[in-house]
């Protein structure tokens with residue numbers, strides 16, 4: 001048992017390190033579809049960071065993912081896309097830069113809210129203490145809580161193995 005104890009901080013560190021780049025399913029279980037309020041979805045999941053991924057799941061042939069600038073986003077104007085993706089049923093997009101990203105659907109549903117604006121923020125500095133986290137703390141909390149639970153589960157499993165040998 002005692003041998004497992006020094007491993008706990010290491011496990012915790014490794015687990016936390018692996019959650020730093022997140023994959024977000026746009027719209028959660030509703031996916032990228034008409035009738036979903038993506039402004040609310042964004043509010044629920046922010047902050048987003050450089051290196052995070054947005055995964056759009058849509059119905060084949062029923063939607064596309066068009067990245068536009070802010071002006072085109074406000075007007076639902078897909079005529080001048082930055083990127084344009086419509087193949088298959090899903091599209092994964094990496095937030096490569098610290099900036100705002102705008103996505104719309106060009107199939108006419110944008111006017112009803114099928115549009116997403118996301119701001120990719122710089123990665124939080126690893127040395128920053130948790131108390132310095134910005135107002136987005138509530139959405140970070142479940143993630144770290146999950147990580148702690150995961151690490152605890154891993155430690156428990158390890159302890160069980162060590163008891164066996």
Ligand SMILES: *[C@@H]1O[C@H](CO)[C@@H](O)[C@H](O)[C@H]1NC(C)=O
Nearest residue numbers: 066078079080081084085106
């Ligand atoms: C996206 O690209 C396809 C093929 O390149 C084109 O047919 C379609 O019109 C484009 N859509 C938009 C909104 O630019």
Ligand SMILES: *[C@@H]1O[C@H](CO)[C@@H](O)[C@H](O)[C@H]1NC(C)=O
Nearest residue numbers: 067083092093094095096097
């Ligand atoms: C992000 O960067 C990766 C690696 O540099 C590149 O493969 C990918 O196409 C980029 N994604 C976007 C959306 O620009």
Ligand SMILES: *[C@@H]1O[C@H](CO)[C@@H](O)[C@H](O)[C@H]1NC(C)=O
Nearest residue numbers: 037038039040111112113114
């Ligand atoms: C989405 O929800 C926000 C409030 O969170 C509201 O202001 C906005 O009008 C809604 N958008 C649509 C298209 O219903």
